[in-house]
Amino acid sequence: MLHKILELIEAKKFAALKEELKEMRAVDIAEIFEELDVKYCIIIFRLLPKDFAADVFAYLSSQQRKDIVAAIHEKHLNDIIDELYFDDMIDFLEEMPANVVKRILLTASDEERKLINQFLNYPENSAGSLMTIEYVDLKKEMTIKQALDHIKKTGVDKETIYTSYVLDEKRKLEGIISLRKLVLLDENLLISDVMNDDFITTTTFADQEEVVVLFKKYDLLTVPVVDKEGRLVGIITIDDIVDVIDQENTEDFQKMAAMTPMDEEYLNSSVFSLARRRIVWLLILMITATFTEMIIGRYEEILTAVAVLAASIPMLMDTAGNAGSQSSTLIIRGIALGEVQLTDYLKVFFKEFRVSLIVGASLAIVNITRMLVLGNPLNVSFTVSITLLLTIMMAKMVGGTLPIIAKKLKLDPAIMAGPLITTIVDVMALLVYFNIAGALIGF
């Protein structure tokens, strides 16, 4: 496809190209844009009918949009923006420089401008920033037949017509009704008799994570967003929620690997932005890790006397870190999915105790066998293996419970992941190691 389009552009066969593009899906054209030179993208973009161009535009990356905005006429840009759904337009305005936004706002009506400004002010990651205003509203006095006629008349520009919102004269949300019901039920029934008046809503300032929970729990396709007075201000649709789920998971992955989360894609991020988001935690962890220096410094004589003890330090630390990360990851994920509650603290602690006993004992047995076979002295092999058992147990109990404690302290459980747990557990491992060595080998 890409190849064919390139050929057509280079041969300047624009009529044929136009026909070719008409047969394609917007998202597929947007995907091809990623592979093409900017100047070719602009040629293609100009060939698209304006409603289709708006569809393609909604799928483009921030940088691609900027390139196109810079290259097309203001009139053409305004046409495109008129065709965008309201939520896509807000997304677009949010990423454009102030002067572009100003120019666009100049062409909007007073009412539109007020609405746009209101939406631009919703905090990032709030329900308000996700919603759109293209919904179907009905009156409860309507019959189903009247409602369907109303939908036929007004539905074309709505983001969804599968749920309609029943509003009173003050736009207060009184009920919702699915198109499924409207189509399946007798057309002479009154909306007030068939609408659902025990509906789920969210508010403009709700965090997007809470909204995701609602969609998952109640298997929703849309959720209405209301203000403090219960008036409908917008709706959120499932396609945007799927994106939010990905975004929230990406954030968790990044936090758990000790990075400040970022929205941009890796390949689109600048080197400095990437570095900045990594340095902070690495520094904190590096400074924390220097506790281990003091511990080793204090027990230097054991290490000098029994040099072979030093050799096992990396293995002990790595295994403890891994064992702790396993537990903390399971619990962080369990909390994120709502499977593990704060009240499960003791259950988790006791479970990790038993699991770690099995895991630690298994590894200790393998390790003592390995060390003896390699010809290490019994007391050293025994010291290392007992330390292994004890540190795995500590690591798993610390790793399993710290995320819950973080949650209790209203911190993000995701920071209690591998890197931090490893650092904490390393200190514990060394202390245990040297104390057991002191006792068993004798100092």
Added chain:
Amino acid sequence: MLHKILELIEAKKFAALKEELKEMRAVDIAEIFEELDVKYCIIIFRLLPKDFAADVFAYLSSQQRKDIVAAIHEKHLNDIIDELYFDDMIDFLEEMPANVVKRILLTASDEERKLINQFLNYPENSAGSLMTIEYVDLKKEMTIKQALDHIKKTGVDKETIYTSYVLDEKRKLEGIISLRKLVLLDENLLISDVMNDDFITTTTFADQEEVVVLFKKYDLLTVPVVDKEGRLVGIITIDDIVDVIDQENTEDFQKMAAMTPMDEEYLNSSVFSLARRRIVWLLILMITATFTEMIIGRYEEILTAVAVLAASIPMLMDTAGNAGSQSSTLIIRGIALGEVQLTDYLKVFFKEFRVSLIVGASLAIVNITRMLVLGNPLNVSFTVSITLLLTIMMAKMVGGTLPIIAKKLKLDPAIMAGPLITTIVDVMALLVYFNIAGALIGF
């Protein structure tokens, strides 16, 4: 709510309880079941009207379903199963013991039994295991009016009526049409003229991850599943896809923390099952980590002579491990979301080179300052800091590229995460450390 329900049960006010339950949502009742004793759950379950009971049943955990199956009459169970959507019924049958399944199949018609057996045979995590058969089918000769009448007649039992599937007499899928179009367009138009015949499909044996990609890319609400001959065998709906996204993410989190992935929730898993899924990787990593023993053993004389060098080993290893995990996590996630491709190998390598130079230099500067302030000799402080810079750079380049290499080798990139990267990077860090120490401090 829970409190009120408990009171009503204990006071044996079953009529009032029944009224109370009628006002609730199925998923909320299922949630309350988690807090209640089994015998109370069964009392409540028996009070529910059968279609509502089926809704609640679909939300219960595997163990709760088993408890209920054991407690209710076969007649009642069959009523519930009749009310379940086909995909929920298959999920249920998959988790029941063979004798229960057999009993249920005995009451099914020949045709039903054949269909059930076919569905039970689809591999776990395949499109076939996600789909349902309650869809609306149309003929292309129908007018929109006829299609709507057909939907009115047959739609009640369908999982969705928002998309209809146009089939020929051999059930080959010829087109799809949304209810949106059916409602908005002129009712005298023919389905063949308005249906979309360039539609997205998947096949029964497609992996669920591929299906998720389709839903995300094309913002779908449903996708049709066809067999090799292009005949429609079922449809997959977005609510199940949201669950799959969570499940796939959980798997990635688990793999990245060096565990064999599992489907069960943490608190519902047995201690042995949890231990088993953790031991394998811990053992592999522990054995791998013993390479570090050999390296330390080889350089024992440096350590004994300059004992302070040993003190920095944990900090160096932790920082290198963290730096490598950051990079590998970003790339693993980028691959999972389709943002990083195999062909981006060199781009990633070069980007990580530059990022790691900034990050490594920053940390090295902080570290040398810290060590000198603490009164360490210049040559030791310098050795540690240069090692820090070099190992951070190696760690980031290894962490950034190994996931892509894994993908190229058709391995799961998620295994190239923190734990494995840390182990690899530790070996490299120690080799660099001792060589630099040898050169700078002199041996």
